[in-house]
Amino acid sequence: xxxxxxxxSQILFVxxxxxxxxxxxxxxxAWSKDHWRIxxxxxxxxxxxILKKQKMDLVVVDANMPVLDGIQFLRxxxxxxxxxxxxxxxxxxxxxxxxxxxxxxxxLFIEKPRSSDGLKSVFVMLDELMTxxxxxxxxxxxxxxxxxxx
Numbered sequence: 001x002x003x004x005x006x007x008x009s010q011i012l013f014v015x016x017x018x019x020x021x022x023x024x025x026x027x028x029x030a031w032s033k034d035h036w037r038i039x040x041x042x043x044x045x046x047x048x049x050i051l052k053k054q055k056m057d058l059v060v061v062d063a064n065m066p067v068l069d070g071i072q073f074l075r076x077x078x079x080x081x082x083x084x085x086x087x088x089x090x091x092x093x094x095x096x097x098x099x100x101x102x103x104x105x106x107x108l109f110i111e112k113p114r115s116s117d118g119l120k121s122v123f124v125m126l127d128e129l130m131t132x133x134x135x136x137x138x139x140x141x142x143x144x145x146x147x148x149x150x
Contacts, residue, residue: 008037009036009037011037011060012047012050012056014073015042015061015065024038031123032127056081057130063088063090063097063101064092070101077105087106087109088108107129110122
């Protein structure tokens with residue numbers, strides 16, 4: 001049983017909307033066939049407490065939270081947990097907010113879905129991010145580069 005739990009991806013959702021947290025937690029857990037262990041936090045401070053006790057693979061943060069907004073929280077996460085994958089989720093997406101989130105360490109910036117199809121799309125994107133690993137070394141083509149340049 002312990003071995004099965006180690007295979008689970010640890011994912012923390014941080015949102016001040018408890019209904020959204022409950023819905024997304026239940027759906028994503030079911031869709032992942034229990035390969036995801038969903039953790040929930042209603043605030044940034046609650047999320048930080050969870051992160052002290054449990055290593056996470058991914059944190060999904062609401063951009064619009066009271067007291068400490070998602071972008072400020074993202075900065076803290078990036079400093080304290082540089083290897084942690086971070087995703088911003090927001091109901092009010094603007095280009096300015098998108099740029100700020102991506103510049104502060106978010107791998108993805110996603111608008112909150114308004115339908116079950118939208119939720120499924122978010123699940124697929126997060127699942128893809130969880131399994132994605134950067135490749136080592138150079139990938140691509142070199143043009144007009146001499147041997148001395150290499």
